[in-house]
Amino acid sequence: MSALAHRIGLRRRRSDRGVSLPVLAALAAACVFIVIGCLSSNIFAEQTVAGLAQGAVYASLALALVLIYRATEVINFAQGEMAMASVYIAYQLLQWGFSYWEAFFVTLAVALVLGIVIQVVLIRPVQHKSVIAVVIVTVGLFILIDGLVNWKWGGDIKFMQAPFGNKLYHVGAVTIARQDIGTLVITIGSVLILWILFQYTKLGLAMRAAALRPAAAALVGVRVDWMLAIGWGLAAVLGAVAGLMAEPSQFVLQPTLMQPILLYAFAAAVLGGLESPAGAVVGGLTIGVFLNLVGQYVHFITSELRLPFAFAVLLGVLVVKPTGLLGRGKVRKV
């Protein structure tokens, strides 16, 4: 495998490493600040815990966005709606009598198939013709899926059982819900599984090759088109996981489930670097915690300004480091 990687030129060079020292130092300092804050103030700790829980949801959708971008250099505007549709499929399975975890895994399988089908039928015909055409197809998909879900299940509020129940744990004076711990564990688990897939399996290597050096990969026998399709399938699975974790955090299911999350997930993905799965998680958790702390302590930033503020900070980061915190700088060869 390493011979294969070497042939395609995927060996990592030291200069390519995405995490630069200043960024690492800044992140470390932020962690220290958070820990000190949690120890010294109860409300600080509570806001941080809540922020981590919400941030895990942003991170899991951001992961799906990053996966698709890494594999196909496309921003999938329909990612949130695909995730939302997956949750409705799970809801329907629950209505038909499946248990929660049965429905969970069946939904992931359905999402995988749907992701692949969408890539093959809708994206493949246009992906080489025009960047903007692909973007528009995903926008059309966004609107189409939203319409289909509203038509089939209606726009009103529905209720699903929570995967991890309602149990609460008390750490000092801070209450942590088992649901939130579950979400965090699943998100980090997804990153780990993804990492193992990409670093240690042939499939993962083939997918990386197909994304970075499609011509060379084709020459050594990688079926590039199928790798892209599988990339979309996996991203759809990640999106489904994100949706299934998002629903209990909102306590209700409605078609607008993923729309606010999509916005913050974009911010998280860009903040962490669009090609870095670890960046997506760091970005998501950072945004979740940051928004809660700012809402608590900075009084000018009222609820109307949360979203603009998050994006303003994001723009600030992009101006300083255009490829995001953990992203790799792209060298343009003339």
Add this chain to the structure above:
Amino acid sequence: MVMKGKRILVVLATAVLAAAVSATAAFGAHRADPGITKTSIHIGGTFPLTGVASAYKTIPAAESAYYAYVNAHGGVNGRKIDFTVLDDGYNPAQTVPDVQKLVEQDKVFAIVGSLGTAPGLATWGYTNARKVPQVMLATGDSFWGFCARKTCQGSTKPYTSGWQPDYPGEGRLYGKYIAANMPNAKIGILYQNDAFGKNYIAGLNQGLGSKKGDVVDEEGFNATDTVVTQQVLALKAKGADTFFIVATPGQAIAALVTATKIGWSPTTFLANVSAIRPFLLAAAAAGANLNGVISSTYLASPTTQPNLAGMKLGKAIIAQYAPALAADWAVGDSNLVYGMGVAWTFVTALQNAGKNPTRASLMNALHSLNTSKDPFVYPGITLQTSATDNFPIEQEILTKWSGGATGDWHPFGKLLTSGR
């Protein structure tokens, strides 16, 4: 020669006579308003069937069911009601073309029951300029009551009216209750950061009167937010022991569950737009502790007052004309009762508007309501409007939740006036 001249004279005279007759006929004839014929009357309304406010989509469904019931019993003075429901997704940019379509293409007689403050504000200039009734708006904004005689945004709006008690009025009731029963409460308010939320807070402060200082913190959220954890944590941290939730069902559920999850047990007040039983049950299923939560109502309850004539009628109407909603009725979805209450009021006003109603006579009827016979409102409530009062319902009763996760709202105290 003379014969020909005479013939011409006769023809001319007939022509003049015919012209004169038809002219008088045109002047004297009753020019009917659009949307109304001898056998039908066409009305329309815009509702959020999709989008952030779609929790209320059962309201137009209930209204349609009631009109179907009325039609099956001969209609109003022999006219069947044809109700067109359009989806504006709570977006005023969609409401405007929808209303234009209803008025200019479908040529409806009146716009009845449309939901939403911003959608109403986007279209009331248009409807009033064309003298199209835009009545029984499903929102508690006080504009609809005040602006029939007063100039608002440049002109009076005599053709627009509401139905339900206004939000400031409801806020006043809670404020007065707190001032009388819990004068040293520390109040934390969670509110939607728009006119809806701010109206409530204004009313609450008026009701508190000298106890206004009891409010220790106000935390806002956007209508599109799905999570309110940060705000609820902040309210708890400020030491509030009384929790005011001014939200629509989605965020209300989140607020109730979050409060329990963070280990906070304040005395909770809930705006009655979210006090719809199925949503409370869902909140309980997600872990909220509901016992003792206080709200209010102006509607009869299908679950705690099932033997009232109106509730029996409503159940029968749903079973016959909208069977898909039967489960909603059984679980106590007050949106259905609301819809029927509105429809009943419209039908009554139509009957009072005379054998051949016009838009003007409909508005007259709506501006001179005086009836306690609406079977869908809480027993004892009178719908009353006059030249100086354009708020049809101004009475509510406080309710308290008991019975835990399978409980219900139980009224306490007397009927209170929410008017000024």
Add this chain to the structure above:
Amino acid sequence: MRVRAAGIGTAAAAAVVLALLPFALSAYHQALAAQVGTFFVAILGLNILTGYTGQISIGHGAFMAIGGYTTAVLSRDHHTNLVLTMAAAFAICFCCGLLVGLPALRLAGVYLALATFAFAVSVPQVPLKFSKYLGGSGGVQSAKTVGHLWLYGVSWTTAAVLFVLAWLILRGRTGRAFRAVRDSEVAATSSGVQLPVYKTLAFGISAAFAGVAGSLFVMGTNGFAQPSEFGILLSLQILVGAAVAGLGSLWGVLAGAAFIGLLPTVSSDVPLIGSTHGQDVVFGLIVIVIMLLLPNGVAGLLARLARTRARGLNRGSI
């Protein structure tokens, strides 16, 4: 020579049709046609930025919001003549576009798209925060509302004027510079084109057009400006319209504008999959199908037809 004559001929014919059309339409349809005119202007602006200069923007709804609120606030507070407010919207949005273009210089491709997306989502929140002057969720109501015929006349006259303006800009040196930036930034710089100047200029012009479209949009909504009218869906609609029109060419803009202006209304009349959600499903499906079949939009189709015809003519002459 022949092409240019044909082009001017087509434009003249279109102008005549548009001038006579309202007399054949009912008032309700005049309003619809006016809305198509509004989208025409917005798509024109986006095309200048994305089609001709290669900068993807998903934020034009925000510029429409700024232009729309300019009209509403000026009308409400100062009773300004509505056409004057459109000029004000043009100027203000031009400046805003320049301001947005500056940080955009550091971003490219997807990052730029997402930054403009962030802008589009954030701008409608501003009136909610500064509700005292900007109306909050209660919106801002203009002092004067307009009839359907007036709106039709103003929107299509504006569309014609701005179309000519766009054509003049794009055929001149500025247009060539824009195209150079789009095709290859490196080559453009080596030929002496100052990237920052032309990129920001493209943003400014494009935003100014969108601002005027926003004014028309608010006038078409009974003069009522409110944040939820300018949600992200509006920006996406404009982008879809520009793609259907065909980027990099002005000839498809009418088709794109008609598509997003008329399809929702037309599809709601078709008793397909239930009235309300059918609109979205039909719209989404048709957008996807159009992009699959015509990735270069209507303009691309027209170009292909022109080439086929030219080939046919050539064959004929041999």
